[in-house]
């Protein structure tokens with residue numbers, strides 16, 4: 001224990017396991033039709049959101065981002081999406097909208113998700129944790145405003161250390177850009193969620209995603 005108390009988990013102890021790096025294939029996809037099944041009623045649930053805008057404004061007049069996707073650096077050092085744990089008796093959609101207010105100061109009278117915005121759900125039996133993922137499509141003007149407002153969020157500077165725009169382009173060496181980003185540390189199944197969203201929304205082709213997953217610095 002240090003004087004700053006930063007070596008304890010305190011009341012976070014009950015969630016400590018959720019943030020541990022997942023084992024390969026720890027999180028399995030569960031059908032949307034099952035997410036309210038009794039089987040998962042005793043699990044912990046969390047819901048996060050993929051906020052994005054189409055964006056073809058080239059970087060250096062070379063690299064087309066195709067879209068700007070909002071992720072965040074978290075207090076625990078991982079990259080993740082805005083969202084969080086679902087409180088007892090709270091429904092998934094209310095929870096993710098609430099968490100986006102807390103974490104990025106989202107104005108939910110303008111932007112919010114509903115049940116139709118569900119993308120995918122993953123379950124870790126080991127962690128007894130179900131992670132639901134939603135999408136929110138905005139235009140670039142709105143995304144820039146959401147980014148601006150995020151620094152005024154209740155949890156900014158504590159639970160959330162800032163928003164980022166995920167790079168989708170791959171630079172000329174076939175490595176820097178999106179492949180490097182995919183090599184960073186993501187929390188929970190957020191890396192799988194990012195790939196699922198990019199695929200289901202046709203933002204990157206499956207070939208581009210596979211190339212990024214296979215790319216590494218030794219290739220260049």
Ligand SMILES: O=c1[nH]cnc2c1ncn2[C@H]1C[C@H](O)[C@@H](COP(=O)(O)OP(=O)(O)O)O1
Nearest residue numbers: 018019046048080081083084085188189190
């Ligand atoms: O973006 C994410 N994608 C998948 N799983 C995630 C993501 N962020 C966190 N998690 C996991 C690991 C966390 O411990 C739990 C709860 O989420 P979190 O955002 O930390 O919860 P609160 O905001 O503190 O309510 O889900």
Ligand SMILES: [Mn+2]
Nearest residue numbers: 083084099103
């Ligand atoms: Mn939160």
Ligand SMILES: [Mn+2]
Nearest residue numbers: 083084085099
């Ligand atoms: Mn929370």
Ligand SMILES: [Mn+2]
Nearest residue numbers: 082083084103
């Ligand atoms: Mn959170």
